[in-house]
Every structure is written in structure tokens, then in C-alpha cells.
Amino acid sequence: MTLLAAEGLTKRFGGVVAANGVSFALEPGEMLAMIGPNGAGKSTTFNMVGGQLRPDAGRVTLAGQDVTNTPPRALCRLGVGRSFQVAQTFLSFTVVGNVQMALIAHQRQTRQMLSDAAALHRDAALALLDRVGMAAQADRPIGELAYGDVKRVELAIALAGAPRLLLMDEPTAGMAPSERAALMALVAGIARRERIGVLFTEHDMDSVFAHADRILVLVRGEIIARGSPEDVRADPEVQRVYLGQSGTKAAARARRTHG
Amino acid sequence: MEWDFLLVQALSGLASASSLFIIASGLTIVFGVTRIVNFAHGSFYMLGAYMAVTIVPWLLELDRSPTMFFVGVLASAVAVGLLGVAMELLLLRRIYRVPELFQLLATFGVVLIVQDVVSMIWGPVEIPGPRAPGLRHAVYIFDQRFPAYELFLIAVGPAVLALLWLLMHRTRFGVLIRAATQDREMVGALGVNQAMLFTGTLFLGAALAGLGGALQIPRVSASSHMDLSIIVEAFVVTVIGGMGSVPGAFLAAMLIGQLQAFGVLVFPKITLVLAFLLMAVVLVVKPWGLLGRPEAASGRAVLPEGILDPHPLGRAGRLLAAAAVVAVLALPLFDAYTVKVGTEVLILALAAFSLNFLVGNGGIVSFGHAAYFGLGAYGAGLLVVKAGLPMEPALIAAPIAGGAAAALFGFFVVRLSGIYLAMLTLAFAQIAYAIVFQWVEVTGGDNGLVGVWPSSWAASREAYHYLTAVLTLGAIIFLRRVIHAPFGATLRAARDSAARADAVGIDVRTHRWLGFTLAGAAAGLAGGLYAFSKGSIDPTLLGIPMSVDFLSMILLGGIQSVMGPVAGAAAFHAVKDFFMPLTDYWRLLLGLSIIAMVLVFPRGLAGAFVSRRRGAS
Known part of the structure; x- marks a missing residue:
């Protein structure tokens, strides 16, 4: 059964459409990465799924249950764990x-x-x-x-x-390259072993192409490509608007090393 | 009611709004740039009035002309501006990076110092100012007399707004002020000379306060009570308008001015309350004020100021606690005066402990904790004096009264954070103060009520001391247990990271609300015990100075420690009790001590105790 489904999520900030009809699904034990250039709507989509932002249209379901607009603390009770871009812990x-x-x-x-x-x-x-x-x-x-x-x-x-689902907003931001690989390997291991679905956004192409099962590419609020890392890397549109030459090479390298 | 009367009422509302805006604009500009809520702003206003009643008559001796009057007013404003520069150089510069609680207390220390210095220089008697030449007459507005000077004041507010707008948009200094208000760190990163910017801002802010004070002299005499009444009003205006926003302050001042002008017709009894109610409503609907903006979030994770990991008492701590308990029990062996002081220390220790339960453990900086203490005292006192009940049920009612008030106010308070939260607690405390002060038939108003005596079995000083000891120590031990329990840990967790607490499923608001209520109930119990120890109640129990005393106690004891506030209360009260009768300048002494504590001793007695022991081992 599908663990998480987003259907037609849309959010406008004034005249800017930050997310436009974003739909995707996530299965238990699957690592789904959301990538795209700055301002593509990754964080917006992420926060609509996580309950921090109220979508203008569309809905989110968790194992068939409608959880659109459910606040974070209630989502936690339904089995959604999350990590923040800047780590949030109880410092004292x-x-x-x-x-x-x-x-x-x-x-x-x-x-x-x-x-x-x-x-x-x-x-x-x-x-x-x-x-x-x-x-x-x-x-x-x-x-x-x-x-x-x-x-x-x-x-x-x-x-x-x-949790049944982990939401990770740029899990490796601010980390050294060696630490990044180790953390992502740890997350992927736990997710697959315990059938936890993971939705993560990421700028680090190594982490994405090495560990994601599937990838969504967002540009200007819309999904322009989706599929396995190989498909996404080979997609000429993704290469043109996001990865560029060196990004594509890095993606291939990451896939060879880890995959 | 005739409509021409309403028009005149509206005009007088505009005149007070105009004056209020001039003062509040200075406060909001200083806050925008320095992020310090400057209690001493009211002192600058008072100093402006005192300067003007000194300078203006002297100038009018030379030439009795409107020009000389306004030269005198402007000279007073400039002189106060220079005092603002002195304050920035000597004090503010050292505290930009300390927690906001300490900043508030340090600027309140300046308030205390200025109060005593003013009475040293100008004496305790009110000084009336000269009327303005050329504006002494009244004009007729549809058969209603209206002072020409008030009409002039109505024009000054918009004029100041226009000048500030020109300054903010047409000069480099003004552009920097606006930039720093939006993002201070970025202005620093761009290589702007921040020291000059901050000093200049303080000059501008203080001069505006001084101008506001100097312009008042034809209407009100200069007196040493002007500072606190105006600062609370100016806080309300800046908070409603949005802290840092000059147009917001203008809008809010207009609202408050009209509200008071017409409120006095409809609800003559509760004029003081109306402004605070407006503020509470605005903050709940728009937490950043009418034209304010949310603070730019800083991504840096900082260790919170307050109780860190509460450890069980070590051996030294246990010995100290045992010695304290023995001392409390042995006090009746000494003279009656010592017993009285000991009883008061126990009561204040509970009040301070309950405050640190909020501040140190919950990160909820309450600037109006005296409200719950005072309402507990009134709850108990009224039952005895008005309802004729004995002490026992009254002492049960005290924590209920404090807790109920805290539950009501706390419902709004916990929706906010940081400086806005502190301002709202202050506003609620002033509402409670205003009600107690103005509801003369029930509360006795300013004079309070006498005849709050304990039951006969507890009437002797010693018996009441033991009763107090049992109740206060019991309550302190209970609150300490709560700090170590999951509830206390949850409050600390929410203080450390509200986002993380939310993500692990904690309902942050509800827990903070429950914590606020619990602390209010404990303060209420302390207040009830205090009422019976004094035999009387009066509004000073709810006043700002009382709240500041409690904050000084926890600051002195150390807000990072669990038991520090108890030591702080003991030390503070003992020193106050010893020195206050000896000196006419207690406030000066207290103000200097508070500033000294903030600057050199910010972790309090408990911090010193811990570092001494670390040093020894």
C-alpha cells in the first residue's frame, strides 16, 4: 500500500507560484529524493507535506488517511519523524x-x-x-x-x-563530504531494513544519486522529471536546466561508486 | 451629548496621541536598531521635562517670546539626547549581546538611578512649567473652549513624523537605521561603523523622548513619577504599532489617544485597562504588531540562557540545604525582628523560585510576576476583610486566585515569545494593577486594606513563621521536583527548540500555559502568606518595582541554577532590609547593583558557588 501520496499540491506566495500541482507517491522502505535549483519549490512542497505550510490546493494522504493541514505534532503521532535543515535538538x-x-x-x-x-x-x-x-x-x-x-x-x-515515514530537509547540509556519505548510508540502511519511507530534499548530488530509489526534479514549482537515478540523469531536460555538464558527470560517478 | 463636544474630545485625544507618538517614536527607533527595549526611555522623557522647566524660564527672562520658548524646548531635547549618548557609551555598548532579560533589567537599573538623581537635583516637589508665549489663549470651536497649545501639539506629531520620514529616506544615517532595523547582522557585515550608528540612534531616540517631555511642561508639572507611567504607555504604543516601525507607532498612538479620549466617557473607571486590552487583542491577532515584521530568524543554535541540565544536589548542596532548613527552624531563638525578616525571606524565596520556574526553566521571561503574587494577596485579603472568612480558607484561595489569573493571562502570553512575551506580561500586570488601583469600593484603591490577620493559633510571630516555613518549603520542594520531572524537562525542551519539540509530538503552547499557571499559583500562595505577615494589602504588591525585585532576586541568585533563586531572595531581602532605612538613595544603590550584576556577575551567586567549587577541586 502507498505510504505517502501528494496530489496536486499548490502554493502561491503573492504572485509567485512556489509549487504548482505537485503529485507523487512513496512506498514503505523507499528513499525518494526531491532535487532542483534554489527556489524550485522543494522546501515549499516539503513543508506542505510536513504540516508547516497550508497548501492552497491539493491533498496529502498517509497510508490512505487524509493528513492535509495536520500540524507537525499530530503528524508525529501518526508516525512521521523529521529532521531539519539546521539540526534542531534540545541544546541544554x-x-x-x-x-x-x-x-x-x-x-x-x-x-x-x-x-x-x-x-x-x-x-x-x-x-x-x-x-x-x-x-x-x-x-x-x-x-x-x-x-x-x-x-x-x-x-x-x-x-x-x-516512524513509518521520515521527512528529511537537506539531511547532509553543512556536513563534511565523508560524514555525508556515512549518514546517508545509515539512513538508507535503516529505511530498507525497517520499511520506513524517506522523503528528502538534497543539494548534494553524491548523496542523491548514490542512495535514492527514485528522484523527483522540481523546477519553478513543477515536477519536470521523475524516475530512477539513471533515468533522471539521462534526461536531457534535467541536464539542461539543472545538472549541467559537471553535475551529470558527478551523478554518474556517484552511481558507479555506490550503486 | 452634543457633536461639538465630541469633536473637542476627539481633538484632545489627538493632542495626547501626538505627544505619545513623539515619545514612542524614539523608543521604537532605538529598539529597531539595538534590539534593546529601553526602560530608561521614560527617564529621558522625565529629564526632558525637568530640563525644560529649568532652561525655558531662564530664557524667557531674557526675552518673553515664542521663539525663546521653543529654543528652550529644543535645547532640552538636545541635552537629553546627549545623556542618551552617555548611556550608550557607558552601558548599552556592553550589553548588546546579553540575553534580553538582562538588558531589560539593566535599563531598569538606569530608571532607578535617574529617579534618585532627579530628586537630588530638583527635589521631591513638582515643578510647574511656564506657559508658551503666544499660545496661552483658548480658541472657540463651536462654543467649546479649546487650548491653543493643544492645537499646536496636534500639529507637532505629524510634523515629527514627516521629519523622521525625511531623515529615514533622504539621509545616509536614516537609511542605515532602516537597514539595521531589518537586519542588523547584515549591516554589520557590510562594514558599516556600527558604534557610530548605535550612538547616533541613541541620541535621536533620547532627544525625541526629551522633546516629548519638554513639550509637556505647559500642560503638566515636572514630577519624579512621570517616568514609569509614560514608559508603560510608550511600550503599549510601540508594541501595538510593531516594534521598530515609526509609522506603526504613529498609527498606534492615534488609536490609543482616541480610545482614551472616548473611553473615559463610556468606562470612566477602567481607562487604564482599555489600552492594555487593545494591546492584548492586537498581539493575539497580529503577534508582530500592526506594522511590525517578524524578526529575521538567525540560523545559529545558541545555548539557552537558564537552567541547563538540573543535577541532583551534590554533597555540598545537600549540606547547604540542610543548614538553611536548620537556620529557618532556629530563627525564633533570636529576636522578633529576625523572625519577621526570616518569614519575609521564605515568602519571597517562593515567589522568586516560581518566577525562575518560568524564566530559567521555561525560557518564559515574565516581566509581570508581581501580578500573581499581588492577586494572591488580594484574593486572601479580600476574603478575610470583606467576606469575614478566617485565614485557612483564605490561604487556600490565594494560590487559586494567582493560578486563575495566570491561566487567563497566560492563555494569551504563551502565544508569543521573546521581547513581545515580556511586554505582554508587563501589560497584563499593569491591567491587574489598574483594576486594584481604580476599583476603590472593593480594594480600597491606593490605600489598600488593613486587618488581614492570621487565625489566633498562628497569630504569634513564631507560629506564623513555622506555618510559612512549612508551606513555602513544601511548595519549593514540589516545584523543584517538577523541574526534574518530565513536565519540567518538557518546558526546557520547548525552550531549547520549539520546532524540535513540536516535531516529537509536544503541544508546546499547552505545556507552557500549564507551566505559567502553576508558577502563578505558587506566586499566589506566596502573596497570600505575605498579606497575613503584613496584616494589610496595597497596590504596590502588584507594581512594576515588585516584579523587578523578583527579577533581581533570581538574577542575583543565578537563573541557571535550580536553587539559586532561594539564595538570591535571601541575599536581596537581607541587604534591602539592612540598607533601606540607612539611606535616602536606596533606588540609586539598587540600580547600580543591578547594572553591576548584569555586567560582571551575570550568573549570580549560584554561578559563583559552582565556579569556586570547580576551582577548588
Whole structure:
């Protein structure tokens, strides 16, 4: 069954049509990348799916249920986890504290006034950290970590909500190239193993062509191409308006190295 | 009511709107560029009036002409502008990067200093100003007398607006002000001399406040209470108009002026409340004000100012807590005066702790916490004095009153963040103050009510001390538990990153609202206990100075620590109790201390305690 479906999503900002009739579907365990030049409407589409923006037209369904205009915290309850372009974590907490907080929220225990938050779900949080390779850093303040590690913790926080779908807005932005590949490999591994669907936007062509199962190309608010990485790379229109010569070569290289 | 009367009413509304705009425009320009909400702006206004009542009569001695009057007014404005420059160079320059709570407190420190300096120089008596030559007569508008000077004031507001527009659009300085208001970091990145820009902005802002004050002298005498009343009104105008927006301030001043001119006809009792209600409505509908813009989001993740990871008490902490409890229990062994001070310290400690539950733990900078303290006191006091109930049910009603008020106000407050939130808490506190002040039949107005005495079993000073100790320590221990519990952690999480909290399924607004209510209830309990310890209630319990005292306590104790506010309350109250009777210049001393704390000691007593222990080990 289709996990996520967007149908005819449209958003205008004044006279600018940021997204125009964007439709796509995503299956469980699939990595779907959304690419395109700056201002193509990636973030707009992404935020309409994630509940931050209200579409002017169109609808979003999650496993058949209409979730258009559902606010983020309610989407989380329906099994949607997300990561942000600039990592968003609870900066005053420890690494494990961040994951524990997400688990407390997931278990709806946030209004408890007498139990000890530091003792709740510690083992489950450590297990989640172990899955993203961060268990060894569990008790450090999260503010001390390198940015790439913070992104991993953010993934663990998202996984604490037992998601069916992960929304990742430029997951590798601001990271060093080696960290990028490792993070994307980790996400792809978890997604395929646990049948989690992943929708991500990305500027880094290496990450996209190495790990995406399918790719959507947005230009000026419209999808101009879609399909497997090979199809998209070979598409002359995509080469002309987005990838260019060097981009196409980089895409081919990425596909050879990882694929 | 005749329509010519309504016309005159509208005109007098325009005159006060015009004056209010001149003052508020300065405040909004300074905020736009420096991002500091300058409490001392009201002090500049007051200084403008005092300068003018000094300079103008002297000039009129030389030549009794309208020219000399206005030369005097402008000279006063320039003199105040220079004081603004001094404030920028000596203080503001050092605090641009500190959290906004500290900025607010530091500028409030300037307010306290100026109050005492003014009474040192000009004395405590009000000084009436001369009337303006050439504008002393009244004109007739359809049989209604209307002062010519007010007509003149109506024209000054738009004239200032026009001059500011020319300045903002036709000069390099003005263009830089507008650019910095939109994106200060970008202006800095472009290589603009920011120091000059900020100093110039303070000159302009302070001079506008001084001009506003100087223009008032034919209408009102210069007095040492002008500062706080005008600053709260100017805050309301800038917040309604949108902070940083000069046209917004003009629009808002016109609205407020008319609202007050006609409000006094319809609801003579609650004129003070109307403006604040308008502000609350505007903020809920348009959180950035009528013509304001959302702040440019900065992508940088910054460690929040406040409680970080709350640890369980270490051995030293436990020893200290035990010693404090023993001291509290042993106090009745000393003289009665010590017991009285000890009881007050316990009560203030609970109030300060509940405030830091919001500020330090929740990142909710409440500038009106005294409202809940005071409403708790009135809730308990009125039940005893007016309804004849004994102390016990009144003490149960106190936290309910504080909590209910916090739930009502908090519903609006938690929709905002940052400086707008602080301004709204201040506005709500002023609403509560205005109601208590103006509803004389019930509350006794300015004089308050006496006869709030404890039940006979708790009537002795010692017995009441122990009752207070049990209730306040119990409440503090409970709140501390909540900070460590999932609820407290959730408030910290929402403070650290509202976006992330939302994404993991936390209903941020509801949790902050519950936290606000809980803190209000705790403050209400403290207020109820305070009423019985004094035997009386009066409006100062809800005033801005009381809120600032609470903030000073948590600042002194350290907002980053869980238990610091308790130590801060003890130290603050002990020092105040010791020094206040000894000096006529307590406010000067307090103002200087607050500024010193912000500049050199921003982590408070608890911060010093921790770093000393780190240094030792």
C-alpha cells in the first residue's frame, strides 16, 4: 500500500507560484529524493507535506488517511519523524537526554510532575543511540558534539517516535563530504531494513544519486522529471536546466561508486 | 451629548496621541536598531521635562517670546539626547549581546538611578512649567473652549513624523537605521561603523523622548513619577504599532489617544485597562504588531540562557540545604525582628523560585510576576476583610486566585515569545494593577486594606513563621521536583527548540500555559502568606518595582541554577532590609547593583558557588 501520496499540491506566495500541482507517491522502505535549483519549490512542497505550510490546493494522504493541514505534532503521532535543515535538538540536554525526551513525548508522559525524567526510558534511548552509532557519546552534552554527530542524534530522536515515514530537509547540509556519505548510508540502511519511507530534499548530488530509489526534479514549482537515478540523469531536460555538464558527470560517478 | 463636544474630545485625544507618538517614536527607533527595549526611555522623557522647566524660564527672562520658548524646548531635547549618548557609551555598548532579560533589567537599573538623581537635583516637589508665549489663549470651536497649545501639539506629531520620514529616506544615517532595523547582522557585515550608528540612534531616540517631555511642561508639572507611567504607555504604543516601525507607532498612538479620549466617557473607571486590552487583542491577532515584521530568524543554535541540565544536589548542596532548613527552624531563638525578616525571606524565596520556574526553566521571561503574587494577596485579603472568612480558607484561595489569573493571562502570553512575551506580561500586570488601583469600593484603591490577620493559633510571630516555613518549603520542594520531572524537562525542551519539540509530538503552547499557571499559583500562595505577615494589602504588591525585585532576586541568585533563586531572595531581602532605612538613595544603590550584576556577575551567586567549587577541586 502507498505510504505517502501528494496530489496536486499548490502554493502561491503573492504572485509567485512556489509549487504548482505537485503529485507523487512513496512506498514503505523507499528513499525518494526531491532535487532542483534554489527556489524550485522543494522546501515549499516539503513543508506542505510536513504540516508547516497550508497548501492552497491539493491533498496529502498517509497510508490512505487524509493528513492535509495536520500540524507537525499530530503528524508525529501518526508516525512521521523529521529532521531539519539546521539540526534542531534540545541544546541544554545530554545526548541520551534528547532521545529520552523524544521517548517521553512519544509515550505521552510529558505532564508527569513527580517521576524523574532522567531515569525514564534510558535503556530504550541507549538502544536507539546504538542504532545510529552514538551510544558511546550518550552522556555528553549535545552542544559539544561535532555537527555530523548531532545529525545522527537527530536521526535517533526521529526514530524514537517509531516512524513509518521520515521527512528529511537537506539531511547532509553543512556536513563534511565523508560524514555525508556515512549518514546517508545509515539512513538508507535503516529505511530498507525497517520499511520506513524517506522523503528528502538534497543539494548534494553524491548523496542523491548514490542512495535514492527514485528522484523527483522540481523546477519553478513543477515536477519536470521523475524516475530512477539513471533515468533522471539521462534526461536531457534535467541536464539542461539543472545538472549541467559537471553535475551529470558527478551523478554518474556517484552511481558507479555506490550503486 | 452634543457633536461639538465630541469633536473637542476627539481633538484632545489627538493632542495626547501626538505627544505619545513623539515619545514612542524614539523608543521604537532605538529598539529597531539595538534590539534593546529601553526602560530608561521614560527617564529621558522625565529629564526632558525637568530640563525644560529649568532652561525655558531662564530664557524667557531674557526675552518673553515664542521663539525663546521653543529654543528652550529644543535645547532640552538636545541635552537629553546627549545623556542618551552617555548611556550608550557607558552601558548599552556592553550589553548588546546579553540575553534580553538582562538588558531589560539593566535599563531598569538606569530608571532607578535617574529617579534618585532627579530628586537630588530638583527635589521631591513638582515643578510647574511656564506657559508658551503666544499660545496661552483658548480658541472657540463651536462654543467649546479649546487650548491653543493643544492645537499646536496636534500639529507637532505629524510634523515629527514627516521629519523622521525625511531623515529615514533622504539621509545616509536614516537609511542605515532602516537597514539595521531589518537586519542588523547584515549591516554589520557590510562594514558599516556600527558604534557610530548605535550612538547616533541613541541620541535621536533620547532627544525625541526629551522633546516629548519638554513639550509637556505647559500642560503638566515636572514630577519624579512621570517616568514609569509614560514608559508603560510608550511600550503599549510601540508594541501595538510593531516594534521598530515609526509609522506603526504613529498609527498606534492615534488609536490609543482616541480610545482614551472616548473611553473615559463610556468606562470612566477602567481607562487604564482599555489600552492594555487593545494591546492584548492586537498581539493575539497580529503577534508582530500592526506594522511590525517578524524578526529575521538567525540560523545559529545558541545555548539557552537558564537552567541547563538540573543535577541532583551534590554533597555540598545537600549540606547547604540542610543548614538553611536548620537556620529557618532556629530563627525564633533570636529576636522578633529576625523572625519577621526570616518569614519575609521564605515568602519571597517562593515567589522568586516560581518566577525562575518560568524564566530559567521555561525560557518564559515574565516581566509581570508581581501580578500573581499581588492577586494572591488580594484574593486572601479580600476574603478575610470583606467576606469575614478566617485565614485557612483564605490561604487556600490565594494560590487559586494567582493560578486563575495566570491561566487567563497566560492563555494569551504563551502565544508569543521573546521581547513581545515580556511586554505582554508587563501589560497584563499593569491591567491587574489598574483594576486594584481604580476599583476603590472593593480594594480600597491606593490605600489598600488593613486587618488581614492570621487565625489566633498562628497569630504569634513564631507560629506564623513555622506555618510559612512549612508551606513555602513544601511548595519549593514540589516545584523543584517538577523541574526534574518530565513536565519540567518538557518546558526546557520547548525552550531549547520549539520546532524540535513540536516535531516529537509536544503541544508546546499547552505545556507552557500549564507551566505559567502553576508558577502563578505558587506566586499566589506566596502573596497570600505575605498579606497575613503584613496584616494589610496595597497596590504596590502588584507594581512594576515588585516584579523587578523578583527579577533581581533570581538574577542575583543565578537563573541557571535550580536553587539559586532561594539564595538570591535571601541575599536581596537581607541587604534591602539592612540598607533601606540607612539611606535616602536606596533606588540609586539598587540600580547600580543591578547594572553591576548584569555586567560582571551575570550568573549570580549560584554561578559563583559552582565556579569556586570547580576551582577548588
